[in-house]
Amino acid sequence: MLCSYLRPSLPHILPLRLLSSAASRVAAVKQHELLSDTLAFEDPRAFKVKSLGELLRALGVFRLCSFPALVNNCGKLMSVARTLLGKRGFSLLLRPTVYAQFVAGENEAEISQSMQKMSLQGMRPMLAVPIEEDLGESTGEKRYDDNMDTMLECVRMSHSNAWSKDPMMQLKITALLSPELCVKLTNIIRQQPYDLNLLIRSMDGEPISFPGLDEKEAAHLRSGLLRLNKIAEASVNKVRVLVDAEYTYMNPALSLVAMAMMKKFNKDGTWIWNTYQCYLKDSRSLLLDALSLSKNEGFCLGVKLVRGAYMDKERKLAMKEGHQDPIHQSWEDTNDSYNGCLDLMLDVISQEPERYRIIVATHNEESVRRAVKRMEELGIERDGGSVCFGQLLGMCDHVSLTLAKEGYLVYKSVPYGSVDETLPYLVRRAQENHTVLQGIRKERDLLRKELNRRLRLTLRLVCMPQKM
Numbered sequence: 001m002l003c004s005y006l007r008p009s010l011p012h013i014l015p016l017r018l019l020s021s022a023a024s025r026v027a028a029v030k031q032h033e034l035l036s037d038t039l040a041f042e043d044p045r046a047f048k049v050k051s052l053g054e055l056l057r058a059l060g061v062f063r064l065c066s067f068p069a070l071v072n073n074c075g076k077l078m079s080v081a082r083t084l085l086g087k088r089g090f091s092l093l094l095r096p097t098v099y100a101q102f103v104a105g106e107n108e109a110e111i112s113q114s115m116q117k118m119s120l121q122g123m124r125p126m127l128a129v130p131i132e133e134d135l136g137e138s139t140g141e142k143r144y145d146d147n148m149d150t151m152l153e154c155v156r157m158s159h160s161n162a163w164s165k166d167p168m169m170q171l172k173i174t175a176l177l178s179p180e181l182c183v184k185l186t187n188i189i190r191q192q193p194y195d196l197n198l199l200i201r202s203m204d205g206e207p208i209s210f211p212g213l214d215e216k217e218a219a220h221l222r223s224g225l226l227r228l229n230k231i232a233e234a235s236v237n238k239v240r241v242l243v244d245a246e247y248t249y250m251n252p253a254l255s256l257v258a259m260a261m262m263k264k265f266n267k268d269g270t271w272i273w274n275t276y277q278c279y280l281k282d283s284r285s286l287l288l289d290a291l292s293l294s295k296n297e298g299f300c301l302g303v304k305l306v307r308g309a310y311m312d313k314e315r316k317l318a319m320k321e322g323h324q325d326p327i328h329q330s331w332e333d334t335n336d337s338y339n340g341c342l343d344l345m346l347d348v349i350s351q352e353p354e355r356y357r358i359i360v361a362t363h364n365e366e367s368v369r370r371a372v373k374r375m376e377e378l379g380i381e382r383d384g385g386s387v388c389f390g391q392l393l394g395m396c397d398h399v400s401l402t403l404a405k406e407g408y409l410v411y412k413s414v415p416y417g418s419v420d421e422t423l424p425y426l427v428r429r430a431q432e433n434h435t436v437l438q439g440i441r442k443e444r445d446l447l448r449k450e451l452n453r454r455l456r457l458t459l460r461l462v463c464m465p466q467k468m
Contacts, residue, residue, distance in 0.1 A: 122404030273302030
């Protein structure tokens, strides 16, 4: 009897439930609209965390980057400047400008200072050692061993500092293995695929003979695999290692090595990742192959999804050698390729988030919005770890800072080293990413608006009448 008095009748409950459900839907719609407005990336207040000096530096550097002639000839111009000014004078010119904009620092103290500031802004580091090689630049086993030591130091530095929350680092296989061997290995495995276990056994120290390679080449491959194994062993459960893609004439070999590392080290977590370049016509099929292989071989798959940076060189090489152009014919086709691969990975992640991860590595705002929308539709958590976003240090901060503020995981690719060590890297990246540099006009406009806002605020405070 008492219960009948305490329990409301059903006709009274139904309107309350309907009102509650309607209110929830309205709140969800409003939240979605607010997020959509935020992700237009039009708000200059994203730069409120920047100091006045940082705003002025970024505006100056981006202004220089807006001139194609300067970007295309920056290597020659910097070489002339270095000759005229000398090493010390050249360093004094670059350090407070271009170097400070795109490089974290030279030593651990400088790097930590930059990374602590980044951490306070809600972003995470992806340290990038600026060493790599191309054909004709091979330097011998001693240099490769030195590169390995540098990368092991990168693992230690990434893991041991307070700013290191689930840190990442980038790895160029051609810093540890000669490009010439990677090209030969690519040609071999196109005809005669290698079993991943063959490479894993070599990583474990077995004196493996590799089909198609002579003894000297096989010895170099074994040495390279041992170097990679040491880095992977040092990074597991500490730092996520993202293997960079490079040129199509060596990428199959790089992917083979990356997959072998994944099979060995990604049994219980995603510690080794591979990169997929969506400006390539076969990018989707390569990603599908990787998904199939990870499922069949029982390892977790980490994917760094990029559009690609070697378009001009790839096209020139294809024309020179009479090969089919491997690059999509239009920017729209590349965008479709990127978004298709993105959707594919997000669908897989929504089903098994513990086995698959992706970093949406792009400065393209539309792709970022698409990823956020699909995450919302599929119920993928913003900070769950299976999906994160990545941009270059010193660029696209209006996107990075906004995403971080909204609770998404954001990493910045962070090169470090001396001016001399990072200069070739910066020149190469500038020339390869000229389309990205051409797209900084919006960021420059937002920086200018934030600067004007501060100047108006300062003038208002100065002109405000003082109370007696």
